[in-house]
Amino acid sequence: RALVDAANSASNIASLLGVMLVAGVKSFDAKLAAAALQESLVASVHVMRSTEANETISHTASRCAESLATVLQATARGDADVVSTSGLAGHCAEILAMVVSDVRAECAHAATGACLLTTTLFRSSAAAGRAKDGAFDHVGASLLESLSSLWELRSTGNAQQINRAPSMAIVIAAMRNVLAYDMSAKAAACEWGLIESFIATTRAAVQMASTGNGAFKTAPTATDVYMVSTAMKAKRNDVLAAALEFGTTADGTELPSSMVLSSLTCMRHLMYTPIDNSEDVMQFDEIVNDIRESAIDADIMSLFRITWPYAKFDQAVMYELLSLVTNFVAEHVNAKRMLTVTTPSDDGDKPTSFALQVMDYAFDVKHVPGSATLELCLKALSSLASVEGPARYWLIRSVFVDETAMTLSHALMKLRAIGSDTNDAKDVSTKSRWMKTIAASTRALGNVASFTEGQRVVLRTNGAGTHILELCLETVAAAGGDDDVATRREVFLLMHNLAFHADAKAHFAANASVLDCLTYAVADTDIRCAASACATLFALVHHGQRVVAALREHGRDRALRAASKSRTHHHGASESAYFTHWSRALRGLLVILASSENAERWDGL
Numbered sequence: 001r002a003l004v005d006a007a008n009s010a011s012n013i014a015s016l017l018g019v020m021l022v023a024g025v026k027s028f029d030a031k032l033a034a035a036a037l038q039e040s041l042v043a044s045v046h047v048m049r050s051t052e053a054n055e056t057i058s059h060t061a062s063r064c065a066e067s068l069a070t071v072l073q074a075t076a077r078g079d080a081d082v083v084s085t086s087g088l089a090g091h092c093a094e095i096l097a098m099v100v101s102d103v104r105a106e107c108a109h110a111a112t113g114a115c116l117l118t119t120t121l122f123r124s125s126a127a128a129g130r131a132k133d134g135a136f137d138h139v140g141a142s143l144l145e146s147l148s149s150l151w152e153l154r155s156t157g158n159a160q161q162i163n164r165a166p167s168m169a170i171v172i173a174a175m176r177n178v179l180a181y182d183m184s185a186k187a188a189a190c191e192w193g194l195i196e197s198f199i200a201t202t203r204a205a206v207q208m209a210s211t212g213n214g215a216f217k218t219a220p221t222a223t224d225v226y227m228v229s230t231a232m233k234a235k236r237n238d239v240l241a242a243a244l245e246f247g248t249t250a251d252g253t254e255l256p257s258s259m260v261l262s263s264l265t266c267m268r269h270l271m272y273t274p275i276d277n278s279e280d281v282m283q284f285d286e287i288v289n290d291i292r293e294s295a296i297d298a299d300i301m302s303l304f305r306i307t308w309p310y311a312k313f314d315q316a317v318m319y320e321l322l323s324l325v326t327n328f329v330a331e332h333v334n335a336k337r338m339l340t341v342t343t344p345s346d347d348g349d350k351p352t353s354f355a356l357q358v359m360d361y362a363f364d365v366k367h368v369p370g371s372a373t374l375e376l377c378l379k380a381l382s383s384l385a386s387v388e389g390p391a392r393y394w395l396i397r398s399v400f401v402d403e404t405a406m407t408l409s410h411a412l413m414k415l416r417a418i419g420s421d422t423n424d425a426k427d428v429s430t431k432s433r434w435m436k437t438i439a440a441s442t443r444a445l446g447n448v449a450s451f452t453e454g455q456r457v458v459l460r461t462n463g464a465g466t467h468i469l470e471l472c473l474e475t476v477a478a479a480g481g482d483d484d485v486a487t488r489r490e491v492f493l494l495m496h497n498l499a500f501h502a503d504a505k506a507h508f509a510a511n512a513s514v515l516d517c518l519t520y521a522v523a524d525t526d527i528r529c530a531a532s533a534c535a536t537l538f539a540l541v542h543h544g545q546r547v548v549a550a551l552r553e554h555g556r557d558r559a560l561r562a563a564s565k566s567r568t569h570h571h572g573a574s575e576s577a578y579f580t581h582w583s584r585a586l587r588g589l590l591v592i593l594a595s596s597e598n599a600e601r602w603d604g605l
Contacts, residue, residue: 034075034083037068045091048098048110058109061095065113069120081130085121089128089143090135092118096146099164100153111150112166115174118143122177125274132182140182144189147175151262155201155254168254169241172262180269186287189270195291196298198263198270203303205259206310216313257314260307264320271295271327285331292332300328301338304354312361315373322376325358329383329391336384336391355381355394363403369414370433375440378404382447385454396457401448405463405471408441412474420478432483438475439487446494455501458494468498469507469514476517485526492521492532499539509546512554519556522586523563527575530567531582538585541592548592557593564590 044061068088072081095114121131122140132139151172153165165171178185189195209216254262273288304325311318329335339355362377381400384391411434418427418434445468448454461468472491479487495518498504508514521533537560540547551557564586567579 031083034068034071037064037071038083038088040064041068041088041091044110045094048095055109061110062113065092065095065110065117069113069117072120076127081127085127085131087131087134088117089121089131089139092121093135093139093142093146096150097142100146100149108164111164112170115147115150115166115170118147118174119170119177122174122181125181128177128181138184138188140178140185141188143178143182144175144185147171147178148194151175155259168258168262172265173241176265176269179266180272181274183284183287186270186284186291190287190291190294193294195267195270195294195300198267199295199298199300199303202260202263203306205256205263206307209256209260209310216310257317260310260317261320264307264317264324267295268320268324268327271324271330273330289332292328292335295328296334296338301341301343301354305343305357308354308357318373319376322358322373322380325354326376326380326383329380331387333387333389333391336387337389339380339384340391340394353394355384355391356398359398359400359403363399363407367437368433369411369430370436374407374437378407378440378444382444385448385450388451392451393453396448396454401445401454401457401461402463404441404444404448405458405461405468407463408438408445408471408475409463409466411437411441412471412478415478435479435484435487438478439490442472442475442487442490442494446490446497449494449497452501455498456503459498459501459503459507467507469495469511473511473513473517476521485529488524488526488529489532492529492536496532496536496539499536505540505544505547508540509544509550512550515547515550515556516554519551519559522560522582523566527567527578527582530563531578531585534582534585534589538589541589551593557590560586560590560593 041061041064044057044064047057048061072083072085075081092114095110096118099108099111099114120127122128128140136142150165151168153161154168154171157165179189270291271288273284304321307317307321311321325339329339339358340353342351342353344351358377359381362374362381367374381395382404384395386392415431415434415438418431422428422431445458449458458468463471472495475491476488478484479491495514499508515537518533518537522530522537524530524533537547537551541551551560567582
């Protein structure tokens with residue numbers, strides 16, 4: 001009885017804390033609250049192991065885990081948590097293992113809280129590392145095994161089993177985060193053949209949604225479900241979560257769209273390599289590449305082709321599919337090649353490659369301003385240029401560069417039509433969305449310009465009759481606001497990449513406005529923009545006497561000297577490398593401008 005009373009008290013307090021945080025109340029000690037919730041959660045887990053466990057204890061564990069997740073989300077500063085989360089991953093794994101073992105049916109209620117807390121703990125590599133500290137080895141693999149069982153219960157179980165499992169949205173959110181940020185989970189997924197299971201599940205779901213004649217049933221799509229959920233629950237920004245949460249039939253069976261979304265999002269997170277992972281980077285890359293090879297062996301390319309017409313029918317599925325394609329081809333030569341291989345069409349049309357289908361969708365379909373699917377198309381296709389191989393040369397022989405320049409030109413034209421002095425909320429929102437398209441187009445061109453032949457193709461393109469450097473100038477002018485710094489970074493990086501081509505000096509030297517733009521960007525408040533602009537000028541003066549002469553004119557050299565005195569230190573460790581790059585390039589540039597000696601002397605700067 002004492003255990004039940006204590007559990008009820010802890011449960012009520014946990015619920016109250018959750019409500020207070022959601023309501024925005026912050027007049028309590030978050031560290032103290034989190035510590036108390038952890039203590040109650042650990043005590044509940046200990047009781048759940050014993051024969052004294054009951055539904056009250058299970059509810060307490062769930063509410064404590066849910067409220068702890070809420071506290072961590074509300075008080076986290078980026079990847080940093082206000083309290084220690086050491087060992088919490090192990091407790092979540094233990095709860096989920098008990099739930100799926102069928103030994104303690106009364107423990108099932110705790111699964112929801114454990115999944116929600118797992119999602120929060122594995123929101124990044126750093127956060128996952130802290131949560132696993134002090135837990136048992138391969139805790140990520142244990143979590144994945146239990147979450148896979150819960151997914152199976154939701155997908156193929158009877159009514160009683162479905163009721164035991166948390167909602168599909170909750171299970172998939174936890175599963176994808178664990179797959180993204182835990183090495184043991186990735187390794188286990190590869191060993192267990194999970195990628196083959198995901199591919200088979202997606203095939204079956206698409207087949208279920210098909211009428212057999214190339215069309216699809218009029219059952220609600222994931223986007224339809226999202227729109228309904230938006231009307232039911234005010235504003236929801238997470239399309240995937242809403243589609244999975246409400247994507248069931250009247251009897252609780254998952255819709256085909258929910259099954260497709262679940263598999264695609266798990267596969268794309270499985271093929272994701274964390275940039276900030278604290279574990280061995282080479283091991284992470286090796287495991288992810290093994291997963292890509294397994295996907296190729298399981299004929300993932302045919303899955304892409306089968307799912308493609310269904311994705312055109314459902315924008316939520318299209319987003320997940322293109323995200324998967326982007327991660328699949330990242331830094332993997334064979335995956336890139338597979339994307340460009342021409343195969344016979346199922347509908348009798350002429351043979352085509354999947355990359356060409358993506359390109360047609362990117363440039364032949366009318367996209368809304370700031371389209372996320374257009375951005376993913378450009379990212380996936382431009383990544384073909386990142387590694388030497390047949391895919392790279394397929395890309396530069398295609399219309400990709402010209403069409404991307406046209407897309408950039410069109411977005412800039414739409415931005416001009418709105419005007420720069422408008423304060424209308426709708427116009428400001430539209431401008432912000434068009435700026436995303438501009439950033440995506442510029443980034444794609446910058447990726448292609450990362451090697452010599454790509455630089456040549458980009459330099460020769462004329463989007464809507466406008467040279468690429470003119471488009472760069474217009475982009476810099478349009479992206480002058482503080483909110484547009486990401487776009488400025490992309491355009492200066494594009495000019496930086498172009499500057500290394502042998503023909504670039506003539507193009508830059510012939511355009512005084514571009515040299516002025518780069519000169520004054522050396523003093524940009526954003527160190528990344530300044531570093532790219534400075535490195536661009538330094539590359540241009542190497543064997544570039546016309547550029548050197550131009551920089552000595554019209555006060556440009558004075559502006560560069562003034563810039564060297566305007567920034568004497570960097571702000572934050574993340575900017576240290578950019579500041580070093582900026583200062584070395586500017587120092588070498590000023591020495592060359594002040595000297596008549598050959599620029600070869602400064603090659604090592």
